[in-house]
Amino acid sequence: MSVYDVIVIGGGASGLISAISAARHGAKVVIIEKTDRIGRKLLATGNGRCNMSNTNIADYKYNSDNSNFPLNILMHFNVDDTLGFFNELGILHRIESEGRVYPFSEQAAAVLDVLLMEVNRLNIDILYDSPVKNIDKKNNIFYVNTPTKTVSSQKVIIACGGMAGHQYGADGSGYIIAQKFGHRIITPNPALVQILSNQWYNKRLKGVRVKGQASLVCDGEKVKNAKGEIQFNEDGISGICIFDLSRDLHEYINCGKKCFINIDMLPDYTYEDVIDILEARLTHSPNKTIEEFLIGLINKKLISVILKLSGIKDMTLKASRLSQASLAEIAKLLKGWEIPVSGTRSWEHAQVTAGGVDTREIDEETLESRKISGLYFAGEIMDVDGICGGYNLQWAWSSGYIAGKNAANSSK
Ligand SMILES: Cc1cc2nc3c(=O)[nH]c(=O)nc-3n(C[C@H](O)[C@H](O)[C@H](O)COP(=O)(O)OP(=O)(O)OC[C@H]3O[C@@H](n4cnc5c(N)ncnc54)[C@H](O)[C@@H]3O)c2cc1C
Numbered sequence: 001m002s003v004y005d006v007i008v009i010g011g012g013a014s015g016l017i018s019a020i021s022a023a024r025h026g027a028k029v030v031i032i033e034k035t036d037r038i039g040r041k042l043l044a045t046g047n048g049r050c051n052m053s054n055t056n057i058a059d060y061k062y063n064s065d066n067s068n069f070p071l072n073i074l075m076h077f078n079v080d081d082t083l084g085f086f087n088e089l090g091i092l093h094r095i096e097s098e099g100r101v102y103p104f105s106e107q108a109a110a111v112l113d114v115l116l117m118e119v120n121r122l123n124i125d126i127l128y129d130s131p132v133k134n135i136d137k138k139n140n141i142f143y144v145n146t147p148t149k150t151v152s153s154q155k156v157i158i159a160c161g162g163m164a165g166h167q168y169g170a171d172g173s174g175y176i177i178a179q180k181f182g183h184r185i186i187t188p189n190p191a192l193v194q195i196l197s198n199q200w201y202n203k204r205l206k207g208v209r210v211k212g213q214a215s216l217v218c219d220g221e222k223v224k225n226a227k228g229e230i231q232f233n234e235d236g237i238s239g240i241c242i243f244d245l246s247r248d249l250h251e252y253i254n255c256g257k258k259c260f261i262n263i264d265m266l267p268d269y270t271y272e273d274v275i276d277i278l279e280a281r282l283t284h285s286p287n288k289t290i291e292e293f294l295i296g297l298i299n300k301k302l303i304s305v306i307l308k309l310s311g312i313k314d315m316t317l318k319a320s321r322l323s324q325a326s327l328a329e330i331a332k333l334l335k336g337w338e339i340p341v342s343g344t345r346s347w348e349h350a351q352v353t354a355g356g357v358d359t360r361e362i363d364e365e366t367l368e369s370r371k372i373s374g375l376y377f378a379g380e381i382m383d384v385d386g387i388c389g390g391y392n393l394q395w396a397w398s399s400g401y402i403a404g405k406n407a408a409n410s411s412k
Contacts, residue, residue, distance in 0.1 A: 014379025
């Protein structure tokens with residue numbers, strides 16, 4: 001049987017940095033990876049560009065049932081530490097809008113390459129095609145069983161991810177391991193994912209993008225807002241601000257609430273401003289048809305949908321024949337179009353998992369289990385998820401580095 005100081009289960013972003021951190025702190029380390037490749041999900045991040053971090057880290061950018069937990073870890077190995085770590089490995093970075101950080105080469109593959117070179121340099125072993133199903137602990141030693149061999153160590157880091165992006169390896173098996181050690185799992189749900197809506201206009205609007213504000217409305221109450229791009233798809237809506245609302249939707253749908261996404265296509269204008277704009281357009285172009293009079297204000301494909309929803313049947317009539325009530329109805333839709341929604345797409349479309357191992361059972365300084373000494377957690381497996389924009393990878397880097405360092409130090 002091979003004996004190590006630290007075993008890292010899972011070769012994703014958090015597992016790779018945990019292993020590097022543990023080895024740099026003097027430990028003999030092995031990564032045990034279920035699939036035949038390391039860092040597969042990393043290659044898909046940021047559409048292949050890897051939005052690796054964000055300079056605007058704040059507690060409200062993260063969700064967890066234990067709300068102070070993420071920031072504490074994110075401050076212990078912060079964005080500067082992370083960028084310094086990657087700079088040393090050869091990754092020059094660039095900062096784009098809203099603080100999003102990308103490798104200068106704009107290649108996720110470069111990020112994975114430098115991590116793998118460092119894994120090599122530090123003589124970290126990797127076991128591929130080795131799904132861990134079970135871990136035993138006897139006399140302070142962990143025995144990690146894979147289908148082909150058993151390896152042992154005094155410290156184990158579980159970095160198996162959650163359930164988002166099934167196709168890249170994460171399948172929730174880490175939760176079963178954690179549960180066997182007595183850990184509570186907060187129900188996982190897909191997050192940063194498209195929201196489903198089955199409406200007559202889906203097909204017509206496929207591919208249309210709008211920059212606006214979206215709000216999640218459940219049983220008549222606005223529960224969350226997000227600003228940014230909204231994209232219409234054949235089965236619903238997506239775009240960064242819709243992604244940011246998706247995690248909360250499950251909570252309300254699961255308790256039977258009726259939910260809508262309310263879209264404000266003109267968030268910089270009040271309802272009264274929009275009425276004024278529409279009236280001015282009527283005054284300037286009384287001869288345009290009703291359909292023509294909205295061209296230039298909103299995406300052309302949206303016009304017929306908005307007019308139909310506002311009850312206008314004949315769009316070839318002169319716009320000057322629009323009643324005040326119809327104008328008011330159009331303005332209402334432009335400022336607050338309520339789209340009924342039924343849930344989200346499934347795990348393979350989700351970028352991240354909401355829920356996971358309850359962090360109240362994990363030490364907020366070391367990431368060691370409060371239930372089982374020598375057991376650590378890193379990355380998405382924990383009940384922490386960030387909004388879009390590099391926040392989830394930053395969580396993987398920060399938590400991975402801290403878990404690795406503490407596992408190594410305590411194994412000495
Ligand atoms: C398409 C896509 C794009 C994304 N883009 C971004 C982005 O640009 N910026 C950002 O911040 N975040 C992004 N994310 C989210 C981010 O990639 C993840 O939050 C992060 O990679 C999680 O890292 P992790 O190591 O915790 O888990 P994972 O990356 O899921 O890695 C877990 C690893 O563990 C292995 N494993 C699982 N179970 C076992 C087992 N039982 N035994 C052995 N091995 C096991 C898996 O095969 C996998 O290799 C994106 C996600 C997706 C799906």
